[in-house]
Amino acid sequence: MIIKEHETGGHRDSNLIREADALAFFNFDIHQYIKENTNKRTKEKIRFTYNRLSTKSKKNILKIKYPNKIKKIIFQTIRE
């Protein structure tokens, strides 16, 4: 069930993949994503992915050192 449920979570293993997937976005993918998508789409993706994170990871991603443009859009989105 792990892969089948990796988007929704539900079990310990599928929750882990979902969390790792979301963390990969904030730690790595976002740098490319922002270049290829509109601000509106990027904000939707940030909101969707941020809401998948555990409370601990939500705190941790705020400590990541981003370039200003990315930092701004993340903070704007999660405060909206």
Added chain:
Amino acid sequence: MKKEEKQAIVFFVENSFVDNIRSKYDKRPIKPHLTLVYPFTTKKNKISRIKKFIKNQESFDVIFGGFSKSKKEYYLYFDILKNKRKILGLHKRLYKILGMSFNNPDMPKYIPHISLGIFNSEREINKAKQKLESENHLVNHHLDKISVLTLGNGWQPKSILNIYLKQTNYDKSLNSIAEIISRGYQAYWNLPHAREVLNQLLIIHPNAKDYLKIAGLGHDIERSITGETDSKLKTFGGYDNYKEKHAIRSAKIISDILIKSNFPKKEIKKYV
């Protein structure tokens, strides 16, 4: 090969986090690696014994995490967090085959590590170390290949002999998944993403079993085959429908790969 040419036995570690740090702090003309044996010079018969030994070892994962400093000079090390004992075992066996004792003038005692940087002062190295420690980054490396290098000036490899460790079912599956993604749609995006998810998985769960690591790498595999992304949501009748179909298709593809790699049915059921 000339007698005076130095050789080394290493394994290379490909990772964007390591590459970024090295490009900043270590300009030597060799890719990021962990040294198992250095320096030595040997004849062909010893190399064939080394080959035979390495080929008989099963591949395994090494997790790097934490930083330390060299005893001599100002080298910044990326330390091993998981399977350090196995690396030390390889190191000892290779020296035994070569009939040598560890004797590296730059390192009084063998410490398995990746060198991330060379600095000019205590202040510089401490500053870099502190910065890296605040990021708490772990890197997973699947050790399936060891290389014997003949070195030129300043660690520039003049020749590289790659020796592959014994492949497990897990290796075969990981390789198949990575190959499908690398040949599929949007590989420039999908492959680094898959690798980063695996990396993040090991950060939040360092003891993840093989089946979880396969899921980490392969969870989005259908995108590489169909080329469909969430940019065409109307076709799927909304985001949730798209995500559901995507997950079901990925699970089916991974299940097929695992069947081909002779995974037990019980294990495969965990994915689908």
